Amino acid sequence: MAHQRSTTDVLIVGAGPVGLSAAAELRRHGVHCRLVDRLPARLPYAKAVGIQPRTLELWDRMGLVRDVLEAAVPLRGQLAFVDGRERERIELTMPPEVPYGFAALPQYETERLLERYVARMGTVIERGTELVSFTQDRDGVTARLRTASGADEELRVPYLIGCDGAHSVVRKTLCLSFEGGAFQEEYMLGDVVADWDLPSGYGIRSTRLDADGSPGDVLVCIPLPGAGRYRMSMKLPPELSPSRGADAPDGVAHGLEGGRGPSLADLQDVVDRLAPRPARLSGLRWSSVFRISHRIVDRYGRGRVFVAGDAAHIHPPTGAQGMNTGVQDACNLAWKLALVVRGEAEPALLGTYDAERRPVGEEVVGRTVRHAVRGIEADPEDRRTLLLREAQLLVGYRGGPLAGDPYGPEGVPRAGDRAPDCAGLTTPIAAYPLRLLDVLRGRPGHVVLLYGSDGAELAGAAEAVRAVGDLPAIVILAADADETAGPGDLSSRGGVSTSGGPSSPGAASVSGGPFSPAGRSVPAGPSVPVYRDAAGEFARLYLPDGATGLVVRPDGQLGARFPLAGTAAALSGYLRALSVRQDAPLRHPVVA
Numbered sequence: 001m002a003h004q005r006s007t008t009d010v011l012i013v014g015a016g017p018v019g020l021s022a023a024a025e026l027r028r029h030g031v032h033c034r035l036v037d038r039l040p041a042r043l044p045y046a047k048a049v050g051i052q053p054r055t056l057e058l059w060d061r062m063g064l065v066r067d068v069l070e071a072a073v074p075l076r077g078q079l080a081f082v083d084g085r086e087r088e089r090i091e092l093t094m095p096p097e098v099p100y101g102f103a104a105l106p107q108y109e110t111e112r113l114l115e116r117y118v119a120r121m122g123t124v125i126e127r128g129t130e131l132v133s134f135t136q137d138r139d140g141v142t143a144r145l146r147t148a149s150g151a152d153e154e155l156r157v158p159y160l161i162g163c164d165g166a167h168s169v170v171r172k173t174l175c176l177s178f179e180g181g182a183f184q185e186e187y188m189l190g191d192v193v194a195d196w197d198l199p200s201g202y203g204i205r206s207t208r209l210d211a212d213g214s215p216g217d218v219l220v221c222i223p224l225p226g227a228g229r230y231r232m233s234m235k236l237p238p239e240l241s242p243s244r245g246a247d248a249p250d251g252v253a254h255g256l257e258g259g260r261g262p263s264l265a266d267l268q269d270v271v272d273r274l275a276p277r278p279a280r281l282s283g284l285r286w287s288s289v290f291r292i293s294h295r296i297v298d299r300y301g302r303g304r305v306f307v308a309g310d311a312a313h314i315h316p317p318t319g320a321q322g323m324n325t326g327v328q329d330a331c332n333l334a335w336k337l338a339l340v341v342r343g344e345a346e347p348a349l350l351g352t353y354d355a356e357r358r359p360v361g362e363e364v365v366g367r368t369v370r371h372a373v374r375g376i377e378a379d380p381e382d383r384r385t386l387l388l389r390e391a392q393l394l395v396g397y398r399g400g401p402l403a404g405d406p407y408g409p410e411g412v413p414r415a416g417d418r419a420p421d422c423a424g425l426t427t428p429i430a431a432y433p434l435r436l437l438d439v440l441r442g443r444p445g446h447v448v449l450l451y452g453s454d455g456a457e458l459a460g461a462a463e464a465v466r467a468v469g470d471l472p473a474i475v476i477l478a479a480d481a482d483e484t485a486g487p488g489d490l491s492s493r494g495g496v497s498t499s500g501g502p503s504s505p506g507a508a509s510v511s512g513g514p515f516s517p518a519g520r521s522v523p524a525g526p527s528v529p530v531y532r533d534a535a536g537e538f539a540r541l542y543l544p545d546g547a548t549g550l551v552v553r554p555d556g557q558l559g560a561r562f563p564l565a566g567t568a569a570a571l572s573g574y575l576r577a578l579s580v581r582q583d584a585p586l587r588h589p590v591v592a
Contacts, residue, residue, distance in 0.1 A: 008034045009341045011143055011157045013170055015039075015125045017048065017107065018309030018326035019163035020114035024062060025334030027121040028444040029554070031341050034155070035123055036145060038130035038164075042115070045286055046106035046191045046231045049222050050075065050320020054392035055327050056100035057421065057556055060437050067113050068105065073225050075102035076201035081276040083209055089202075094391065095384075097541055099421045099437055102391065104223055106191070106231075107323070131169050134160060136303050159337060160305045163330070166293075168311035174302050180295030180365070183316070183372075186236040190267045190287040193228045194221070196279035204230075206274050219274040222320075229283070233317075234270045236262075236289055261287035292316050294369050296361050300354040306333055313361040316372035319390045321364050328395065328555070329357050335444075335554035339578070346579035356397045393418055397557060402577050405570070407561045412543040415560050419552045420542065424535025425476070436538070439474060439531060445554055448473045448571070450528075450564060451538065452547030453481035457564055461549060462528045464567040469575050471551075475530040476538050 010026055012019045015037035023035045051072060059065040080088040092102045115125060128148030135142050141160045145153045162170025171178065198204060204221040221230040240262060264284040271279055296313040300306060309326025333353045339345035367389075370379065379386060388394050397403055398416035408414050425434045440447060448465045450473055452458050458475050465473040533539055542550065549567050551559035551574055562570030 008032050008155070008157050010034075010159045010161060010337060011036070011141070011155060012161045012163060013037075013131045014163035014165060014168075014309075014311070015111070015115070015127075016163060016165070016309065017110050017114060017323050018330050019161070020111060020118060020125075021327045022161055022163060022308065022330035022334050023118045023123050024064070024114060024121075025331050025444075025554075026338060027118060027123055028062060029335060029338030029342075031334075031338045033123060034126065034157075035118070036126045036129040036131065038128065040128045040148065042108055042111050044108050045288065046108065046224060047189075048107045048110070048317075048320070048323035049104050049224060049231050050324070051103040051105055051110070052320065052324040052390070052392045053094060053098055053100040053102065054395065054418070055324045056103065057437065058327065058331055060099070061440055061443070061556060062117070063442055064113065064117050065100075067117075068103070068110075071109050071113065071225065072103040072105040073223055074201050075104050075203065075223065076199075078203040078205060079198065079276075081204070081206040084206075084276050086276070092387065094387070097420060097422060097537070098391070098393065099435060104225075106224055109225070110323075131164070134170075134173060134305070136160075136305055141304050158304065158341060161330075161333065161337075162305065162307040162311045163309050163326070165310045166314050168307060170305060171297060171307050171311050174305055174307070176297040176299060176302070176307065178295045178297055180293060180314075182291065182293035186241055186289055186291050187233050188236045188240070188262045188266070188270075188287060188289050190232045190262065190264075190281075191224065191285040192230060192232060192264070192267060192281045193226070193283035194230055194232075194271070194275075194279040194281055195228055196275065196277040198277055200228075204276070206276050208274055217270075217274055219270060232267060232271070234267075234274065237266075237270070240266060240289070261289065263287070292372070294365050296358070296365050300329075300358050300361075301350070306350075306353060308333060312358075313365055315365040315368040318368045318371040321368055321390075321392070324392055325361065325364050328360070328392065331555045332357055339580070344580060346581060348579040352401045356400050356402070360395055402553075402559060402574075404560055404573055404577055405562075407563070407570075408543075408545065413541070413550075413558055413561070415551075415558050417558050419550070419556055419558050422533075422537040422541050424533065424537040425531040426534040427531055433534065434531065439529070440552065440556075443472065446471050446559065447552045449476055449550045449552060450474070450547075450567075451476045451478065451533070451542070451544045451549070452564055453478040454547065457547055461547070461564040461567045465549075465571060468568050468571040469580070471571070473528050475528055477530055477532045478539065479533045479536045481532070 009031045010033040012022050012033055012035045015035050019035060023033050026033045056065055056068065059068055075092055077089060077091040079086060094101050130146045132144045132146050134144065140156055140158050143155045143157065143160060145155060147153055162168050164170055201223055203223065206219045208217045210216040217235055219232065219234045221232045223230055264281055267287065268281050271281060294315045297307060300312055308329035310322065312329065315322060336349050336353060340347055340349055396417045398414065400416055403416035406414050413420060422436045423433060425436065425439060448471050450458055450461045462473045462475065465471050547564035549562050549564050553559045560570050560574040
C-alpha cells in the first residue's frame with residue numbers, strides 16, 4: 001500500500017453536483033482539495049434537473065452562472081391536468097428584484113460545467129478511485145483509497161467531506177443514523193422527445209383519478225434542453241417491477257435501480273394512457289426504475305468528517321429541492337472549512353455547519369413528503385410565499401449561532417437571512433447601472449456593505465471595518481446624498497483608503513479594536529469602492545434605518561446588521577461568533 005502525507009487540505013468523496021460545488025468553493029477560498037469518485041465516468045442520466053434561483057445566485061458569485069444560463073432552459077411554470085382536462089396553470093414568475101428564474105438542466109450537464117470550472121483552478125476528478133475506509137483522530141483523517149489501477153493508497157488529510165450519495169460510505173463509517181421511511185410505489189424515468197402541442201418551458205403533471213376520486217396514475221414531465229425533450233416520470237406497472245426482494249442492502253430504498261430500464265414502448269404505453277394530448281415518443285436517451293425514501297442523518301458530521309447532499313438527506317423529488325439543497329450544504333461548509341484550514345478561525349466554527357444546515361434539511365424532507373402525498377396545497381401559505389420557498393430564497397439561519405444581535409424590526413433583512421440582490425447601483429464611470437450581485441461577483445470572502453449619505457460618517461465606518469477585521473468594505477451611497485459626499489470625496493479621504501490612520505473622530509476610537517494588533521496603526525490598504533443607490537432599490541429592499549451596515553457572508557447570507565455608529569462593536573461580535581483568531585485576522589482568499 002502506498003502511504004502519502006500530502007499537501008491536500010480536504011478530501012472530497014463523490015464528484016456529483018454537491019462534491020463538485022464543495023471543491024469549487026474550497027478552491028475559490030484558496031484551499032487545496034482532492035476530489036475522488038468511484039465511477040469511471042460521468043453518468044449520462046438526467047436525474048436532478050431543476051435549478052433553483054438561489055443556486056443560480058450562488059453560481060453567479062462564483063462566476064459560473066453565465067455558462068449555466070447558456071446551457072439551461074427556462075422553467076416557466078407547470079400545467080396540471082386531471083382526467084385530461086387542465087385544472088391549474090402555475091406561473092413560476094419571480095418578483096422583479098430576484099435576478100434569476102427557475103431553470104432546467106440535466107445533471108450530467110451541471111456536472112460537466114462544474115467539472116470544467118474546478119479544473120480551471122487545478123482540481124481534476126480522480127475517476128475510478130474509491131474510498132475504502134477511514135479513521136480520524138484529533139489531528140487529522142487517515143483515508144484508504146483504491147485507485148483505478150487497483151492499487152491501495154493511504155492518505156493523511158486534515159478534513160474529509162462525504163458527498164457520496166444515499167448509500168454513503170462516509171455516513172456509514174461515521175455511524176450516523178439515517179432515519180425515515182420509504183414509499184412503496186416504484187417509478188420509472190425516461191429522457192425522451194414528445195411531439196405534442198403543449199407549450200414549451202412548462203412542466204406537465206397529468207393525473208387520472210381512481211373510481212373513488214383519489215389520485216391514481218400520474219405522469220410528470222420536466223422540460224430539458226432540446227426541442228420537445230423531457231424527463232418523464234411515472235408509476236411503474238407491476239409487470240415491469242424488477243425482482244428486488246428486500247430494500248437496498250443498507251436499508252435505504254432510494255434512487256435508480258440497476259439492470260434493464262423500461263423500453264420506449266413501455267413509456268409510450270403510459271403516455272398513451274395519461275398524457276393530456278396525443279404524443280409520440282422518440283429519441284430515448286436513457287431510462288431507469290427508481291424508488292423514493294425520505295431520510296435524514298442525526299448530525300451532519302463528526303469530528304473532522306462531514307456529510308452533504310444525499311449522504312445527509314434524501315426525499316421525494318417534488319419541487320427539485322434535493323440537488324439545490326446539497327449545493328447549499330457544500331457552500332455553507334466550504335467557507336467555514338477554509339477559514340479553519342487557513343488558520344484564521346478556530347475549529348469550533350465547523351460546529352455551525354450542522355446547526356445551520358440540518359434544520360434546513362429537516363424542513364425540506366418534511367415539505368417534499370407533504371407535497372408528494374397531498375400536493376402543494378398541503379401547505380396553506382399564499383402562492384408568493386410558497387414560490388419563494390420553493391426557489392429556496394427563504395432559507396435562513398435566524399436564531400442560529402452566527403446570527404448574533406437581531407438588529408432591525410421584524411420585516412427587514414436581518415442577520416441569518418439571504419442578502420437580497422438589488423439593481424440600480426451606479427458609478428461615475430460606468431454608463432450602465434449594476435446589480436449588487438455584479439458588485440459581489442468574484443469576491444470569495446466576507447464583504448461589509450456601508451449605507452449612508454454622510455461622507456465623514458461613511459469614511460469613519462470604513463476605517464472601523466479595516467481596523468477591526470481587515471475585511472473588504474463597499475460603500476452604498478444613498479440616492480439623495482449630496483454630491484459633495486459622493487464617490488470622489490470618499491475615495492480621496494485617508495480614512496477610507498486607510499493610507500495611514502483615522503481621518504474622522506469615529507475612526508479614531510477603533511484603530512486599536514479587539515481584532516487589530518494592540519497599539520499599532522491600521523496598515524495601508526486599497527480605497528473603498530463606492531456605488532450610488534441611484535434607483536433607491538437598495539433602500540427599498542434593505543430598509544436601512546439611517547446609516548446602516550451589513551455583513552454579507554461568503555454564501556450570500558447576512559452575517560450582521562448594525563448602525564454605522566456601532567460598526568466596531570458589531571463586527572467584533574460577529575468575528576467572535578465566527579471563532580476568528582485575534583492573532584490572525586481574516587485575509588482576502590487567493591487561489592493558490
